[in-house]
Amino acid sequence: MKKVVSIVGSPAITSRTSILTRYVEKALREAGVDVETIYVRDLPPEDLLHVNFQSEPLKRTHSMVAAADGVIVASPVYKASYTGILKTYLDLLPQDGLRNKAVLPLMSGGTFGHLLAIDYGMKPVLNSLGARHILGGVYALDTQLEWQDKDAGTFRIAEEIKLRLDKATKDLMTAMKG
Amino acid sequence: MKKVVSIVGSPAITSRTSILTRYVEKALREAGVDVETIYVRDLPPEDLLHVNFQSEPLKRTHSMVAAADGVIVASPVYKASYTGILKTYLDLLPQDGLRNKAVLPLMSGGTFGHLLAIDYGMKPVLNSLGARHILGGVYALDTQLEWQDKDAGTFRIAEEIKLRLDKATKDLMTAMKG
Numbered sequence: 001m002k003k004v005v006s007i008v009g010s011p012a013i014t015s016r017t018s019i020l021t022r023y024v025e026k027a028l029r030e031a032g033v034d035v036e037t038i039y040v041r042d043l044p045p046e047d048l049l050h051v052n053f054q055s056e057p058l059k060r061t062h063s064m065v066a067a068a069d070g071v072i073v074a075s076p077v078y079k080a081s082y083t084g085i086l087k088t089y090l091d092l093l094p095q096d097g098l099r100n101k102a103v104l105p106l107m108s109g110g111t112f113g114h115l116l117a118i119d120y121g122m123k124p125v126l127n128s129l130g131a132r133h134i135l136g137g138v139y140a141l142d143t144q145l146e147w148q149d150k151d152a153g154t155f156r157i158a159e160e161i162k163l164r165l166d167k168a169t170k171d172l173m174t175a176m177k178g
Numbered sequence: 179m180k181k182v183v184s185i186v187g188s189p190a191i192t193s194r195t196s197i198l199t200r201y202v203e204k205a206l207r208e209a210g211v212d213v214e215t216i217y218v219r220d221l222p223p224e225d226l227l228h229v230n231f232q233s234e235p236l237k238r239t240h241s242m243v244a245a246a247d248g249v250i251v252a253s254p255v256y257k258a259s260y261t262g263i264l265k266t267y268l269d270l271l272p273q274d275g276l277r278n279k280a281v282l283p284l285m286s287g288g289t290f291g292h293l294l295a296i297d298y299g300m301k302p303v304l305n306s307l308g309a310r311h312i313l314g315g316v317y318a319l320d321t322q323l324e325w326q327d328k329d330a331g332t333f334r335i336a337e338e339i340k341l342r343l344d345k346a347t348k349d350l351m352t353a354m355k356g
Contacts, residue, residue: 011227011228011229012229040227041227041228045223045224045226045227045228046223046224048223048227048262049189049218049219049223049226049227049262049263049266050189050219050223051189051190051263078265078269079265079268079269079271079303079306079307080302080303080305080306081265081299081302081303081306082265083265083266083269084226084227084262084263084264084265084266084267084268084269085227085229085262085266085269086262087256087257087259087260087261087262087265088227088261088262088263088266089262090257090262091256091257091261091262091263093257120298120302121259121299121302124258124259124298124299125257125258125259127258128257128258128259129257
């Protein structure tokens with residue numbers, strides 16, 4: 001059974017970014033993939049900021065990433081790039097922490113003008129972690145993602161973005177077979 | 179009296195990156211500039227990671243930045259880019275937090291191959307904060323920076339880097355006059 005881990009780098013509990021990961025995770029589970037989610041904001045802030053490699057909660061998530069065939073890396077755009085909270089987590093991964101894994105970047109932002117934050121901001125970091133098969137990624141506008149009922153976990157996604165997420169999910173499945 | 183604030187985004191208490199800022203800060207003080215330093219690692223981790231805009235310690239540092247004519251932004255290279263801890267701080271600054279300020283980027287890394295982390299990684303973020311006069315910046319190799327006595331705060335810097343830091347200091351002073 002293939003395994004996918006999502007790393008969600010939003011400081012908000014119910015962020016629009018996590019709408020993207022939830023949608024893809026659901027499709028992956030329906031396709032028989034084992035999916036786990038790491039919400040960086042739920043990890044101990046002190047361990048993240050002071051780069052505590054001995055942190056047990058962090059070590060557990062590192063084992064999850066190490067065991068994964070595919071990794072989804074998701075972030076809202078803050079100051080024209082990925083969030084600091086996401087980067088604190090990526091900084092703690094081993095130097096080759098994404099080697100031999102298919103990686104799908106997902107980002108959401110307020111303006112379409114920040115589309116390149118995936119290619120110019122996030123991908124060089126993923127590349128330095130050893131990732132070689134980095135999928136094209138999906139960028140969504142905040143207006144294309146909407147929570148309906150946060151407690152129930154229901155949301156609406158613009159059709160255009162759904163189509164792109166469906167394609168990205170298929171690409172991720174294909175990349176993991178290779 | 180001109181004011182400069184350094185933002186140091188290293189998780190380590192006595193990082194090589196802070197050798198760079200200390201050297202420039204000393205030169206600025208000798209030239210009559212009022213200098214203050216923000217070590218992001220000394221701020222409350224939870225406020226940084228959960229983007230708590232109401233945090234009093236953070237608000238105090240934001241006032242320091244707002245009152246500055248020049249800002250030094252310093253980071254070691256982690257995963258081919260600035261650190262997550264630095265970015266958590268920049269994420270919390272107001273959207274135009276660096277407008278009308280001269281900004282000097284300083285980075286240190288293990289390989290000269292990451293020189294472009296200043297131009298491709300850090301500068302777009304500074305730009306999105308409204309900074310327009312961003313100086314060229316100085317990139318130093320870890321081997322060019324050495325602590326002698328951390329308690330006494332003494333260090334050695336390679337001559338080549340000293341010359342570049344001296345020039346950057348002058349450029350910063352000139353930019354602040356304008």
